[in-house]
Amino acid sequence: MPGKLKAKIVAGRHLPVMDRASDLTDAFVEVKFGNTTFKTDVYPKCLNPQWNSEWFKFEVDDEDLQDEPLQITVLDHDTYSANDAIGKVYIDIDPLLCSEAASVISGWFPIYDTIHGIRGEINVLVKVDLFNDLNRFRQSSCGVKFFCTTSIPLCYRAAMVHGFVEELVVNEDPEYQWIDRIRTPRASNEARQRLISLMSGELQRKIGLKVLEMGGNAVVGYLQCFDLEGESGIVVRAIGTACTLDKLSAGANANAYTHPNTAPASNACNSPSKDSKEPVFSEDPPTALGPLTPLRVLPSSSPPPFSSSKPCSRQSSSSDTDLSLTPKMGMGSGGSVGKEAGPLKMLLRQQTQTALEQREFPFFTLTCFPPGFLVHVGGVVSARSVKLLDRIHNPALGNPRPYKLLDWNSVTADEPETRDAWWEEIRQEIKSHAKALGCHAVVGYSESTSICEEVCILSAAGTAAILNPRYMREGCLDIGSGDHSCGFCHIPYDELNMPFPAQLTYCYQCRRQKVPDVLFTTIDLPTEAAVSGKGCLIQARLCRLKKKAQGEVNATSISNLLPFMEYELHTQLMNKLKLRSMNALFGLRIQISIGENMLLGLASATGVYLSALPTPGGIQIAGKASGDLSNEQHVLSIQKRINDAMAKNKEMYHINPPELSEEAAGSPIPEPKQRSRLFRSQSESSDELSELDLSHGKKDAFVLEIDDTDAVEDIHSLLTDAPPPAGFYSCNTEVMPGVYNWTSGLQMFTSVRVLRLSNANLTNQSLNKIFTDMCENLLKSLYFKLRSMIPCCLCHVNFTVAVPEDELIQVAVTAVAMSFDKEPILEKLGDRANEDQLQFPMELCAESASVAISNLTAKFTATSVDYGSFADRCSTWLELIRLKAHTIRRGSVKTSRRTQSLGRSRSLRSTRSSGGGGGGTAVTVVKMTPLSFLPGTRLIKYLGIINMFFIRETTSLREEGGVSGFLHTFIAEVFAMVRAHVAALGGNAVVSYSMKECVFMENPNKNQAQCLINVSGDAVVFVRDTDQEATPTLIHTSCGGTDGPT
């Protein structure tokens, strides 16, 4: 009995009237944990009952403490008939299990009912006494801290970054066809909420065990997702980055990051797989070569690293990728993935200990790193796979699997293996892509799915990178500042053996190393990066119709479409980037959603001008070679519009890299022909042809051929993107490059739109336009709504698209609007960055395009395709792609797809997640932000992860204000419950907030609707940063103590 959970029900308020006769309620409360239930007395005839109950005590295993939520049900006592439920509160007690987090949960929680929404509030006190049992970490992983934040949390320093952890659990969905089960919607909703709560609790515990085994004490960048597979069940999966974190003392600032860790070497009790492995990089200084023991300094409060004797009977072997990253860094490909040659610069290090055939993934879910951590960035790597969720075969529990796995050697009879295997494939793919880019790690890694009926697309994406291995051992290092600001831009791959075509130049900053002309990444802009001007949100949007189909046919047609979509999204992104005169994308996120009859693709990223990369060339419109005058004029007018737009964009984003003469810069690739025209401003360009040449005389003019209908579409989408109104900026990264002086005024919001396509005979193009307009209009609405915050930046703009039904397109946005002070500082910073820049013009010949394509071909075929027939098809796409006279730059977006028809079995792995509920008094204002920080404040404490799943359903849709009214209320309720939960933990903010899932279904004819929402974030305590002048953090926030209105 390692733990005693105590709960006390204090009072209720604003209860609904349950007795029509008296207009009052006879309320009492049931408190349930596990299988134990306590009840309070009935407080008769009152809407604001004061139960003031005794302490209800539950003596439980800490394993249960981690898995189970505390379930509080408020009921109305009825003498003659059954008691009516008023609503429930699920309290996740996980934060109480960590000594550093909250010590008590106390506050007002909204009483939530899945049919009626919030119905009053209840005041609850919860405490946990953990017994000091040395064996307490056997089954549970109490004490491992979880963070949604994708950077090292602000009041910690990373002593060691161990690496990738992942886990998934599967269960039957208690209700997969809601509309058919109107009988007791409440009961099935509650069962579902509870199940998911349990599943995510279990998942978190298992991940925690892996972390302990790796010797870590925390998971950073914890990303948990639900796959609602309908009849196939529910999959809850999570990935994260295991770390050993040290708490910084209260006054410490980020300087501590650079303090070398002087603590002695680790305790000897680490898992055996650890000690023997050391990464060695030839490019590292000799100090890194020796077989150093990983240093690890554990916070005194954290549990001792656990020994390897952990029973893992329930674990599937394939999901046990529990090796620390330290060895992974040095690993070439493991046994089964040996098809790719190991990168030249790495030494292979064999792991010797583990009996299990382990696959390791050098992946990091982090997007923001301590300075010096990131050595080089290769580019975006992504992999997609189309899978068939077989609903015909629905084998009973424990049935050995009826499906054939591929070459996977980890085979057990358990259900998660299927999903594990699926993900493992994808991860291997990613890993090999990274290797192809000469990188040994993938950062900014994330996974997602899109499910429509029985077809499921699994996607994974990240940024191939080379990391500084010293960091992983010693935590913090002083890196020479010399190549700090540009080092990450330098290519990690071999110049002579490039994985894809790219125009290389010498770095415009250090001029020693080569850099690509364009850089795409999924991470945040590194702190040290020199940027000219500001960044902006760049989106590529795409719709593709497909025929309705079933099963394998459907999956095949989807996987046939995928490469085209990726290609076009990539082209769009590139065009839009050029149009803004920028040369790098950060935070790239490509989402592809499947519907019955269409595929939606949405790529969002933040474009910036990196000073280290060459100035992007212009966009050239090429018409048909014929002498058709009208056509030519048309081309010219488009060209002019594009040139004007580019000039305007340059001005708007303050992109003024100083244009140094090549002589001074020592251009490596002099181009005398161009020189004379180079430095004229673009605005000078007129309709005259010779003038037109000027504007893209610079280097690689990007050729768009107008005869192509696709090109028309491209140009259309290029020019219809309206810039944000004056005073607004937007980005999808943590912060806007080029904006530093934030005020504390911020507003987090969620906006959801659903569009019904009325016309059945839509073409791809009209569909594209509709989708683009929808996104653009949504952005316009946001700007309008937030106009009072000007000057303001929408940060972390996160779009998610879905096709909930045949003719519906759903777009949901969560972002934070942050206002900033307009100060001259901005310009100064920009100027300083500019001074460092050099410019080397370089020309891209149009002919190089074909080379690019053929290289891409090589790439596509290199990716493993399971069925030979698909490989054939693959080559046909490439034929098609080749036909397109487009230049592809930097083919760093890789695609692979795979179709598989797999039956599935179900296993009843119970889990849990934090249920709903939270408390807060009227006074506690809880701020929410999708960012990892709050401007003008210091985060002094992380209270634990918030991970909530809610279902709301209605059978009186019209009465609740229609679908909009229904969803509006529900989102507001979700916010309220998150805030209440945070307040009850003693917190005043949620950082790294995200809405992972928003599944909305309606049936207006039946006057019904249902919505599922999953949100997560980190509950924190912050203090106003009034006494300190600035808090240098990982993210470049240096804010004076500004107290703005909230």
Next chain:
Amino acid sequence: MAVELDVFVGNTTIMDEEVYQLWLDGYTVNDAVKVRMVSEGMEEYEASAEVVMSDTMDQYRTFQMCERLLHNPTKLANQLLFQIPPHRQAMLIERYYTFDDVFVREVLGKKLSKGTKKDLDDVSSKTGITLKSCRRQFDNFKRVFKVVEELKGPLVENIRQNFILSDKLARDYAAIVFFANNRFETGKRKLQYLTFQDFAFCAGQLIKNWTVGAVDNMVEDMDVDLDKEFLQDLKELKILITDKDLLDQHKSLVCTALRGKTKVYTEMETNFKNLSRGLVNIAAKLTNTKDVRDFFIDLVEKFIEPCRSDRWASADMRLYLTHYTNSAHLLDTFKYQVVWDRYMGVIKSCIFKMYPQMSTFSTPLSGIIDQRFVHVKRDFGPLGRLSIFL
């Protein structure tokens, strides 16, 4: 292709004050969009009708969701659904409970019943205020009435605490509740020139001096019901007009005091008995509920109109009433000084307030500027000539 669903939810609830006002004024979404499109600053954001429409719909929905809480303003402060900064909460409540004087004038003193509510469309077309807004205002009155009806303690304070209103607004509501409870007649033509604020002032005087609460502050309905004992006592004042000696004595005292001090001395002297009879009769009849309702109309008919027809300036009237009140103390046989003061104190201030503003005959009647000027002309006879100045 149609937008099926469109919502925006902020962690801090965003509310545009301009849209809030349009909502309170009962504009439909479409009308509100039209108003907003032409309002200032819109060009700056290049807002299309679509964007404004989306924003307006969203805001309207937010207000509708908040309305439930606004009905119970104390809940707004400790509800969890909307995170609204306190000063915004105060604004929301204050604006929600703010009413149009034109509207309240129409229902003042009427029973706050379903019947009255049914007639609101007439009120709406008469006042030009949208029916929706009329209903909100009416429901506010009714809600406040219902809540404070059963509460102990001072009326204004109860309203302020239960509805978190400003002092001014709480007083106005107290007046409305008081009028509704006692069903004072305010709709008669002769009273049309009085504004709500005039009545609110009178209500304040009545509440302060004539209710149960004026003597005992811990009774239910203390500020809503008139003090029955006091009303009974008022009957005793009749002696002032029934006793011939007393009446004459009183008259001579007043006349002595006023002689030479007013231009309308003669008229005053002639009318003294009439006026005194009028005021005392009002007092004596107040035990009848019916007569309580006619209190204001009686004041106008029995006192204000005669004075006006004799062209008393308000200074004359003030002087007269002051001496009329004070002189009663000098009457040896008159024993009801306390009751008299309690009665006349209120009467004086009410009449002062109600007497049409007019320092001399040559200044226009501010209080009578009304669409029913024609009636005023008829009722006030001689004053009709003043119309040329209006």
